[in-house]
Amino acid sequence: MNQKVLQTLEYDKIKAQLQDFLTTPTGRQEAYNLEPSTNSDVINQWLLETADAVLIDRLKGGIPLSKLSDITPHLKRLNINASLSATELSEISVVLRNTNTIANFFKQMTDETIGDSLVALPHQATELETLPEISRTIQEAIDITGHITDEASYELKQIRAKITGNEQSVKNKMQAYTRGKTAQYLSDPIVTIRSDRYVLPVKAEYRSQFGGVVHDQSQTGQTLYVEPQAVVEINNKLSELRVKEKAEEQRILQQISAELAPYAEQINQNVVILGHFDFVNAKARLASRFNAMQPTVNSENHVNLQQAWHPLLDRNSAVANDIVLGDAYKAIIITGPNTGGKTITIKTLGLLQLMAQSGLFITTKRPSTVGIFNEIFADIGDEQSIEQSLSTFSSHMANIVSMIDHVDDKTLIIFDELGAGTDPAEGAALAIAILDKMASLGAYVIATTHYPELKLYGYDRPETINGSMVFDVETLKPTYQFLIGVPGQSNALAIAKRLGFGSDVIGAATALTNEADQDLNHMIEDLVIQRDAVKQHDDELIEKLKATQKKADDLIEKEEKLEKSRARLILDAKNEANHIVAATKKQAEALISEIRKDRLNSGQQSGNLTEQELQAKKSQLDKLKQNNHLEKNKILQKAKQAKQLSQGDEIVVKSYGQQGTLIKQHSNGQWEVEMGILKMLVDEEDIIKTQATAKAQEKKRKQKQQKMIKTKTYGGSARATAKSSLDLRGVRYEAALSELDRYLDTAVLANLGTVEIIHGKGTGALRKGVTEFLRSDRRVKTFHFANANAGGDGATIAELA
Structure with missing residues (x-):
């Protein structure tokens, strides 16, 4: 992907927001290196990782990673058999502790309901090397602050015990000098240290009262720091013990470093995996900040963004729009007034496409589809260059010329005010020629313009459609609503009239406008009214x-x-x-x-x-x-069945007024219920089925009866009774997929072209399972979520091959 488009569409600002959630150097580096991919397998893998991380963040608060230091230099030194410091070993120990924590975290989730929904990350967690023995060795010898503990070796413990005893003996003797008659010879009645020796601040004239050694003096020479003769021998012993302590500490560090060296490669691999978990954690939290959704990747570049808004805008005030490109048409010509939202609309398409190809969730309010483009080019804004003596028009043309050699049928091109900055007639003609050139190369194009000639272009050309930004003439304000299929009106005369221009001026201006332009505006106005x-x-x-x-x-x-x-x-x-x-x-x-x-x-x-x-x-x-x-x-049997509970039912706990899911029934008759992130035991009398679950189970029972009847009839009769929809709500995951498989066989035999699979929203596990099943099934040509008024992402429409 060219770097210019990343800058033009402000992709780096999205990456910068990822940095807010990163805690490891490796994770920060991975986020820094992030760029859109053009490999569908890589993109789908990235999106699956983000989906796993989003689920973990929602149910578990995220992957529990601590802040880690960069231990890469330490591992390089281990590879050359160097001895590490206590601080460096402590930082490696933190990495090993985090490795063990993350490995256990994912192991625990395999025993929980969430474990069945995770696809990508658990496998990566199995590649972590916990190294318990060497990790325990470091933790016993070095604490988290980088201090070597007394338990590092028996010899070190003995030396430190002797040091403590000698220090206490020296302190007792020195403290005796600060009291009684000898205190009058001191500048201050305190014990201090000079050159690692305990000394007294003695007045210069009383130097002979203490004997011993002078280690320092004050700037004025009035005070001498004297080590009394009575403690010289003990201080000498202390110095010898400290030398032994340093030697023993160095021996311990060398020994641990030598034991750690063979595992340098495994530790480095752990660092990479932990950094990647940190990175996907950040992607999940960015998705939460944006309130973003997982897109579906379409290999045929059918882009369908449902209620999308620009991620760098406040989602509470940003206007969301549907943007569709690549299926029925490959080019959109957007017209409308200035400041009406044309530029932000085309930027939204480009930036969300870049985010999706980077494995990031996109800012849409409904499930959406993105393509895979090998290149995205954008010509947006005033790119006038004083240094190169280029006008705005010239700079735009130079930019477009540089694109042409790299355009193919896997390219998305974004034009803002195509052909602007020159004579209108020539600019319109040039814009049409450029659009025709891009169409001949098979590119996908979205362009904004003010030229009325391009409105006709969008109407006449194959695989091309008009679009516009709606402007409220009554309030003289843009609505920022994107309208597909209708070109934008020229509102200049209407706005001038509302601003107070007289009928003489408006009439004269109307007379001077091209009659064809007026007819076009009337046509557009009529289309808007009809719409x-x-x-x-x-x-x-x-x-x-x-x-x-x-x-x-x-x-x-x-x-x-x-x-x-x-x-x-x-x-x-x-x-x-x-x-x-x-x-x-x-x-x-x-x-x-x-x-x-x-x-x-x-x-x-x-x-x-x-x-x-x-x-x-x-x-x-x-x-x-x-x-x-x-x-x-x-009748009564049906009523009794309505009260029966089974694993997986969606229910309501009456005492809490909260909805949940039945996990399993215990021997004491109580049910284990999952409510969000909580699990608890609840009496059966305190549980009622949700209306949706009861209806789904009743519908399933009727379908089962109908199926039993169908199996007794001939194939022709089965085709006659095949239904165009399948309701899986309330059905357990494995049973639902088996029923879906049988249903597709029936639908294919019945020559049904399109079917509807109703799976509900719930936790999303069944919806995800249905999506994965349909994606890999040869009987299914294409599929997508239902329209918002027909169930939205609670139902999937599948077109059969």
């Missing part, structure tokens, strides 16, 4: 659809309540009938028993009823009993 009317009509239809859907949901709910009530009444009636039958049966059995006894006593049959007839009457009574088992009552 606004269609938009208003669409909004009204959307509202009506929402109202109708709400009424339908209410009716379904009322119908379900009515069915439950009806089923309950029938069940109560059957129970009552069973009570009556049971009582009658009991009476009949008593009567039969009495008749049988009388018959046996008399030896004759009672009346005309035989034993078989009596038993038949009893059987008829048994048949009167009503079946009130729950499994035979479909």
Whole structure:
């Protein structure tokens, strides 16, 4: 990628913001070296890493990296068998401790729900070498401040114990001189140190009172720093011990350095990996700062930015626009008033494309698609050069000439005010010629202009479309809204009229304008009016659809309540009938028993009823009993199923009023529930399913029944009943992908051209799994998220091959 476009589109300002979140020298260097890639595999890998880091940042607060020093020079010295200082070894120890922390961090996540959603980073964490033995050796010998501890060796501990004893002996003797009669000979009653020896500040005239050695004197010569004769021998012993201490410390450092040297390469690899984790951590936090989203990379360079805004603008005040290029058309000609937002719109396209090709999330409010361009050229702003004696027009032309030799069908070109700075007629003609040249080379172009001739160009040329920035003539203010498909109006006369020019001036100006220009403005005005009317009509239809859907949901709910009530009444009636039958049966059995006894006593049959007839009457009574088992009552069974809970259900914990996901049921009957980053045990009575989960499970049950019916019919019948949508909401991850696989088989056999997969938003794991499945499936030609009014990123539209 050429460096000029990175400067023109302010790419370096994005990189500078990454530095705010970096804590390691290697991470800072990786961010400094970051440039857009043109390799689709590399770009997708970078985006997957950023996605992992965003998820970790959201659920775990980020990868737990401490601030690290640059240990590269230390490792180079180890490679030449040099001995490191205690501070240098301490800095290496910090790196090893961080290595162990990060390795354990990723191991712990593999046992958690988040571990199933991470794709790229866990594998990189497995390449970390923790080196526990050498790490423990350094930590025992050197503390975090770079001080060699007493535990570094037995010899060092013994030496330091002797030093401490001798120092205490010297201090006791010296302190005795600062009290009593000898204190009068001192300038100050204190003990101090000169040349690593304990001394007293003695008045010069009393030098002979102490004997010993003079080590220093004050500037005036009034005070001598004397080591009394009584402590000379002890101080000599102290000096000998300190020499031994230094020698032992140096031996320890040499020994640890020698033990560490064989691992220099592994430690350097750890530094690189930790630096990369620091870098992706920074990318995730930059995405959070920008409120950015992960883009989808399209190898055919179909760019579709949904509600995109410039990342260097305040997202609360910036106007978001849809920018689409590369599918139905490869060139956009944008017209509109000055300060209307044309330049910021084309810069937004260029900068977001550069960010996406760098593995950064982009500032869009809805899921968006980016291309892969080998080169991006931008001719923006006033590039007049006094040193080269070039006018604004000349500098722009020189810039465009330098592009042409490098343009191909993988190039994105951004023109701002193409052909401006010269005679309007010649400038317009030259602009058209340049656009035709770029089109012949297969380039993708987005250009801004004021020339009315280019409005016709955008209408006439193939794979070219007009666009404009909407201007509110009533308020005389730009709206910064980008409108695709409609050229911009010339509002000069309307603005002049609203500013107070009389009808004579406006009329004269109108008479002098080209009639064709007036007709073009009227056409544009009519198009805008029609577009606004269609938009208003669409909004009204959307509202009506929402109202109708709400009424339908209410009716379904009322119908379900009515069915439950009806089923309950029938069940109560059957129970009552069973009570009556049971009582009658009991009476009949008593009567039969009495008749049988009388018959046996008399030896004759009672009346005309035989034993078989009596038993038949009893059987008829048994048949009167009503079946009130729950499994035979479909309505109540359905109600019971609605209360059943299963792993993966989206639920609401009533006592907290918070939504969560069921992880698993424990032996005590409680459920483990995940609510955001929290996990807790909750009683089953405190849990209710969300309405969406209940509906999804009911829909899945019906689909399963329908599928069982379909399997019993012929292929032609299956094709006739194949549906154009598949609802996976509430279905577990593995089961959902299996069901999607079967559904695509059915859809292909049914010759369906386009299908809809509804996966919901939730945590995003199912949506991501569906996206990955569709991307690698040969049955799928293309796919994209549904429109905002049709589910947005909660549903994916797939075109089948």
